[in-house]
Amino acid sequence: MVQATLPADDPTFEGLVLELAGPVEVGGRIVATGNDDLLWHGHLTARVAGDCRRCLAPLEQMVDAGIEVVYSDNPDLQEDPSVYPLDARATVVDLSQAVREELALLVEPFPLCREDCAGFCATCGADLNAGPCACTSSGTTN
Numbered sequence: 001m002v003q004a005t006l007p008a009d010d011p012t013f014e015g016l017v018l019e020l021a022g023p024v025e026v027g028g029r030i031v032a033t034g035n036d037d038l039l040w041h042g043h044l045t046a047r048v049a050g051d052c053r054r055c056l057a058p059l060e061q062m063v064d065a066g067i068e069v070v071y072s073d074n075p076d077l078q079e080d081p082s083v084y085p086l087d088a089r090a091t092v093v094d095l096s097q098a099v100r101e102e103l104a105l106l107v108e109p110f111p112l113c114r115e116d117c118a119g120f121c122a123t124c125g126a127d128l129n130a131g132p133c134a135c136t137s138s139g140t141t142n
């Protein structure tokens with residue numbers, strides 16, 4: 001069984017261009033695949049802080065996803081982005097690299113505060129979530 005909570009300031013996440021709003025939790029189980037590889041049948045939850053890409057309002061993004069990670073010492077498989085190197089001499093599997101990379105893949109790089117966020121007016125810069133601005137009502141419809 002895998003069950004771990006990594007604090008937001010864990011060195012695992014150093015250098016990632018995302019801002020964690022809380023600890024990252026991972027779970028699941030690691031099973032042997034039969035050809036000396038290990039499969040992490042995992043689960044990852046995290047809260048990531050960010051700004052709405054349309055109106056720049058601060059928001060929090062929930063990440064809650066299943067992950068499938070293969071650990072293999074087969075050099076032919078290392079090209080596959082979901083395959084991580086397995087040190088045959090190691091007695092414990094280091095999950096941190098996989099956690100870091102899977103998290104980076106799961107985070108929406110351009111989040112929206114809500115599905116129908118109106119964003120800013122391209123002309124006057126008004127926040128259209130607060131209501132229509134002068135340019136939309138005076139009309140540029142001709």
Ligand SMILES: [Zn+2]
Binds near residue numbers: 054056113118
């Ligand atoms: Zn927004």
Ligand SMILES: [Zn+2]
Binds near residue numbers: 125135136
């Ligand atoms: Zn406007």
